[in-house]
Amino acid sequence: MSNTLIVGSGPVAIQLAQICSQMAHQTIDMVSRVKTSARSQRVYNAYQRDGYFKVTTQNAAHQQLSGEFKLRQFYKDIQEVSGTYNTLIMACTADAYRSILDRLAKATVECLKHIVLVSPTLGSHMVIEQLLSELNLDVEVVSFSTYLGDTRVVDTTQPHQVLTSGVKSKLYVGSTRTDSRFIDRICVLFRHLNIQIAVMDTPLHAEVHNSSLYVHPALFMNDFSLQAVFKGTTVPVYVYKLFPEGPITMKLIREMRQMWVEMMKILNKLRVPSVNLLKFMVKENYPVRPETLSEQEINQFEDLPAIHQEYLLYVRYTAILIDPF
Numbered sequence: 001m002s003n004t005l006i007v008g009s010g011p012v013a014i015q016l017a018q019i020c021s022q023m024a025h026q027t028i029d030m031v032s033r034v035k036t037s038a039r040s041q042r043v044y045n046a047y048q049r050d051g052y053f054k055v056t057t058q059n060a061a062h063q064q065l066s067g068e069f070k071l072r073q074f075y076k077d078i079q080e081v082s083g084t085y086n087t088l089i090m091a092c093t094a095d096a097y098r099s100i101l102d103r104l105a106k107a108t109v110e111c112l113k114h115i116v117l118v119s120p121t122l123g124s125h126m127v128i129e130q131l132l133s134e135l136n137l138d139v140e141v142v143s144f145s146t147y148l149g150d151t152r153v154v155d156t157t158q159p160h161q162v163l164t165s166g167v168k169s170k171l172y173v174g175s176t177r178t179d180s181r182f183i184d185r186i187c188v189l190f191r192h193l194n195i196q197i198a199v200m201d202t203p204l205h206a207e208v209h210n211s212s213l214y215v216h217p218a219l220f221m222n223d224f225s226l227q228a229v230f231k232g233t234t235v236p237v238y239v240y241k242l243f244p245e246g247p248i249t250m251k252l253i254r255e256m257r258q259m260w261v262e263m264m265k266i267l268n269k270l271r272v273p274s275v276n277l278l279k280f281m282v283k284e285n286y287p288v289r290p291e292t293l294s295e296q297e298i299n300q301f302e303d304l305p306a307i308h309q310e311y312l313l314y315v316r317y318t319a320i321l322i323d324p325f
Contacts, residue, residue, distance in 0.1 A: 005081065005108075006030045007100055008091035009043045009074075011151040011162040012118065016091050018055040019193065021069035028069070029085070034076035039159070046160040047074060055151075058165040062149075064193055065164050078103045084111040094121045101131050110137060114182050117143045117203070122213055122266075125203035129176065140182055143203035145172035146210045148195060170196040170284050174206035208272055211285055213263060218256035222247050241321060253314045257306065276301050278312055288319040 004020055006013050009032035017028050032040040047053060057066045075081050078100055085108060090097055097117070101109060117124050125141045132139050149167035153159050171190070175183050183199055190197040200206045219225060219239050224247035228237050242248045257277075264274045278301040282288055297304070297312055304312070 003027050003085050004029070004087045004089060005085040006089045006091050007078070008032065009040050010091070011153055012147050013089075013091035014053050014160070014162050015055055015065065015149075015151045015164055016089060016118065017053065017071070018067055018069050019065065019189070020089075022067070023189070027072050029073040029075065029081075029083075030071050031075035031078050031081055033078075036077075042156075043159045044074065044076065046158060047071075050160065052160070054161040056161070056163050058163060059167075061194070062164060062167050065149075065167070079105075081105060081108055084108065086112070087114045087116065088112050089116045089118065091118050094119065094124045097124060098127055098131060101128070106135075109135065112137075112139050114140045114142060117141070119147050119210075120144070120203075120207050121210065122207050123204070124207060125174075125176065140180060141176045141203060142180075142182065142186070143174050143206045145206045145208075146212070148193075167195060168284065170198065172198045172200050172206040172209040174200035174203040176203060204270065205272055208267055208275060209280070209284075211280060214260045214275070214277055215256060215281075217259055218252055219247060222252060222255075240317065242318065248314075248317050250310065250314060253310050253317070257309050257313060274302065278309075278316065281316055286320045288316060292316075292319045 004027065006017050006020075006028065007030075009030055013030060017030060020026055020028050032044060034040045034044045052068050052070050054068045055066050057063060073083075081104060088104075090100070092100065094117070097120075115128055117128070120143045125143045128141050132141075146168070148171060149164050151162050151164040153161070154163045155161065173183065173186060177183075187197055187199065220229075224237075224243065225239060227233070238246045240246060240248070260275075260277045267274055276299075278293070279298050282293060282298055293312060293315060301309060301312065
């Protein structure tokens with residue numbers, strides 16, 4: 001990771017760049033969409049004005065993620081990138097992976113040793129592998145299950161300064177290479193960050209541990225959420241709240257469970273172990289008090305009747321409306 005290019009300039013990219021900057025003999029460059037995105041333009045202008053990026057953390061336990069740093073180069077557009085890089089970190093949405101690599105100079109792509117997918121969806125690494133195969137390139141592709149926490153801009157007038165308010169207790173990572181030294185280095189880095197990391201057999205095994213696969217389709221693709229997104233509302237509404245302040249109803253929970261069941265059938269065909277949805281939500285995302293959901297019900301969730309599963313999922317969503325601790 002000695003010479004790294006980060007694609008993106010949002011809060012996630014800034015936090016990841018800060019982490020990379022802590023490593024010895026590390027050169028960090030960043031590329032954004034300044035020419036086509038007003039938000040990217042604001043970040044670029046703020047960085048050029050002050051000459052640094054800054055990350056702060058909400059909790060003292062996460063101080064190792066905070067700090068200020070400078071880039072060697074901040075490109076305005078992917079087509080401006082020149083030079084050679086060992087590592088390409090995709091801190092952007094998964095749907096942009098292919099177009100980014102298509103537009104990146106061939107000479108730059110040919111020098112890459114590792115491509116890291118920060119927030120992939122199911123099968124994202126396959127898209128990258130297909131493109132690399134077309135170019136006859138041997139590059140290690142690494143998929144994380146998801147981004148490491150919750151990072152955002154607090155003051156819109158200072159978009160180059162971000163706050164990481166929460167950090168996940170566990171992440172999954174998988175590589176296209178067996179016995180990867182690059183993965184070993186990632187594990188050392190995450191131990192320094194006090195984040196538990198599980199190394200999976202393949203990138204696909206890591207990608208299935210993305211909660212967005214199971215919850216976001218149901219939460220966003222419904223009449224309530226689509227109305228709020230495209231037509232607006234007269235009062236504030238929130239995606240994780242119960243109706244009428246949010247989209248969550250028993251019908252939505254039923255659909256969420258059905259989507260999860262369908263996804264488990266897909267994973268079975270791919271010979272990938274199933275994911276206990278409730279355990280994943282409670283143990284690796286937002287915890288709830290033991291008085292709310294018992295360990296036995298959490299661990300046996302996959303074997304319970306459908307109506308019992310729906311009930312437990314609904315209880316879980318009511319429980320996270322308050323701070324359980």
